[in-house]
Amino acid sequence: MANITVFGKGNMGSAIGGLFEKSGHKAFYLGSGEQAETIGDMVILAVPYPAVADILDRYAADLDGKVVVDITNPVNFDTFDDLLVPADSSATAAFSKKVPTARWVKGFNTTFAATLASGQVSGREKTRVMLASDDAEAKALLTDMLVDSGITVLDAGGLKRARELEAFGFLQISLAAQEKISWTGGFAILD
Numbered sequence: 001m002a003n004i005t006v007f008g009k010g011n012m013g014s015a016i017g018g019l020f021e022k023s024g025h026k027a028f029y030l031g032s033g034e035q036a037e038t039i040g041d042m043v044i045l046a047v048p049y050p051a052v053a054d055i056l057d058r059y060a061a062d063l064d065g066k067v068v069v070d071i072t073n074p075v076n077f078d079t080f081d082d083l084l085v086p087a088d089s090s091a092t093a094a095f096s097k098k099v100p101t102a103r104w105v106k107g108f109n110t111t112f113a114a115t116l117a118s119g120q121v122s123g124r125e126k127t128r129v130m131l132a133s134d135d136a137e138a139k140a141l142l143t144d145m146l147v148d149s150g151i152t153v154l155d156a157g158g159l160k161r162a163r164e165l166e167a168f169g170f171l172q173i174s175l176a177a178q179e180k181i182s183w184t185g186g187f188a189i190l191d
């Protein structure tokens with residue numbers, strides 16, 4: 001059993017923490033304004049993109065050697081037309097430069113919270129989480145830790161693929177915001 005620290009008690013924090021709990025792990029949840037006494041073996045950043053910088057400032061030393069999962073979609077909500085990171089990079093790449101001693105993984109950003117909670121996209125297809133990281137062991141560990149969670153995991157490649165995952169997440173959000181797809185639906189990945 002591993003201890004997971006989940007920053008954020010919102011839709012994604014509860015859905016992702018729930019997946020680890022289903023798989024027999026212990027999740028500790030931290031809301032805004034709360035201070036962690038200790039940081040678990042794995043960290044999930046289930047907060048809005050602009051909130052991550054402050055968490056990294058406060059906990060940089062505690063994240064040393066920890067698997068840190070960035071689930072953010074850095075959407076510019078003022079324009080709803082672009083991302084807040086350069087087109088040839090990603091939020092995760094920028095975070096990894098800020099705290100290079102953490103083991104960075106991009107993940108969970110292409111699956112809506114409701115599909116993580118139910119395990120299904122549109123009630124039809126199994127929810128599949130995509131991961132991108134240069135740390136193959138971290139991805140394998142995360143995949144093992146979710147084995148009994150009811151969802152499946154797909155290794156999407158190295159950290160450079162975080163850029164595509166963020167674009168994918170953005171497209172899915174923009175479709176749902178325009179009510180062309182539902183928040184319980186989205187992209188399903190089939191073999």
Ligand SMILES: NC(=O)c1ccc[n+]([C@@H]2O[C@H](COP(=O)([O-])OP(=O)(O)OC[C@H]3O[C@@H](n4cnc5c(N)ncnc54)[C@H](OP(=O)(O)O)[C@@H]3O)[C@@H](O)[C@H]2O)c1
Pocket residue numbers: 007008009010011012013030031032033045046047048049051054055071072073074108109110111112113114169
């Ligand atoms: N919702 C989705 O389907 C979905 C899908 C893919 C990716 N994402 C990404 O997941 C992240 C979370 O989204 P969400 O839908 O879960 O948002 P949410 O329901 O609004 O929850 C965000 C949570 O983060 C908390 N928070 C803000 N700053 C914090 C801090 N410094 N430390 C700890 N907690 C903090 C908020 O607390 P307060 O309310 O007290 O400020 C709130 O509980 C976002 O980056 C989003 O882009 C969401």
